[in-house]
Amino acid sequence: MKPSDYARQHEADFVAELMDFLRIPSVSTEEAHRDDIHRAADFLRQRLEEAGFERVEVMPTGGHPVVYAEWMAAGEEAPTVLIYGHYDVQPPDPLELWETPPFEPTIREDYLYARGVADDKGQLYVHVKAAESWRATVGHPPVNLKCLFEGEEEIGSVHLGPFIREHRDLLAADVAVISDSHILRPDLPAILYGLRGLAYVEITVSGPAHDLHSGSYGGAVHNPLHALAEMVAALHDEHGRITVPGFYDKVRPLTAEEREEMARIPFDREAWLKETGVPTDWGEPEYTIIERTSARPTLDLNGMWGGYTGEGAKTIIPARAHAKISMRLVPDQEPEEISRLLVDYLKAIAPPTVRVEARILHGAPAALIERHSPAMEAASRAYEIGFGARPVFMREGGSIPVVTTFQKELGLQPVLMGFGLPDDGIHAPNERFYLPNFSHGLQTVIAFWEILAEHH
């Protein structure tokens, strides 16, 4: 039997196993889920061993562990493929908006619903099961495999950089592949050649030493929530341009060629409005939606809180107000510098009635990937086999911090071969994975390895 036939025959079992993986609430940002993170790592370790990997280890980092596996049975002549994925997931809230509970995976029509199913457990599991399909038929994969599955991607991969630097030899490979993104449509695959970076800052504005009665003090004490709201409102002008001085200084302008190419990417405005649920779009008028969401930098308020948010009414001037602000970066903006610029600007525009404290949470630079390589060509051909169409090359607005680490530390240009769809709802309630993409993804990965082995 061929690996592709084995995969087709065992799809239902693969999905059932994936559902067990999804039942583990491996939320990396919450301390309460520490045990679940370890359970998820251990689950992967067992499945990798069963799939045939020879050396499988849960390895410590400064934070959540890395699951490392290797299978070097294809021989010294064959290329080595380094597979990256993340087994941590985003928090599931708001819980009340889920139609079925986030950690009770459920199939409805052609979709599997659960937190982390598309981002990234379902996508990384494709590679594990592709390996198993080779083991059960041919005996071993046609290429040597190394897996690096981390548990901190959703919190910025802060300990992965040092881990990779300390294990350069262990991770040495010819090709790196990451399935943690989406294609355009079930019949239109996509390979990413660019990702935005990220700079994340938390701001606290404080006024009075403690909450005050708003009747006794209101009128003479500046409310920190108001001060913060004014500061945040000043971060964009009326055209959606960011006002932080120096923010755009290092932004590499888009070339005419790149803009033409982006204009050719199929884009359905009505479908986009439906997918987002917004009445109309917003942002820099001189750029298209595709450009604004993948090749231009942004600044967003992720959450703002303070004072009384409980039931009914309470009359106070709160002592403190908080905001979480993230910025998506493009080449050649530097995360530390951009965070600094924001903090300096917020301090400069803060009224004298409040104090401002800032905490820089994490950052990752933007990535651009070399597009013309044998691995990219192999991936295109593999998509053609798995999905029946040549992929589109495009940039994406999300961030995957490991991409630039692979480039810098391992000298690898990762192939960003995603299997999700734009409306999977990653990071949102009712996250889902389109099951036909799971099976087409399997066929794609099986073919990818075969093509790499033939052309090495």
Ligand code: BES
């Ligand atoms: N898989 C996403 C990144 C992504 C999203 C790629 C959409 C392509 C399309 C990843 O898990 C993610 O959410 N990354 C974070 C990174 C951050 C916490 C450093 C992001 O982009 O917010």
Ligand code: MN
């Ligand atoms: Mn992801």
Ligand code: MN
């Ligand atoms: Mn994510």
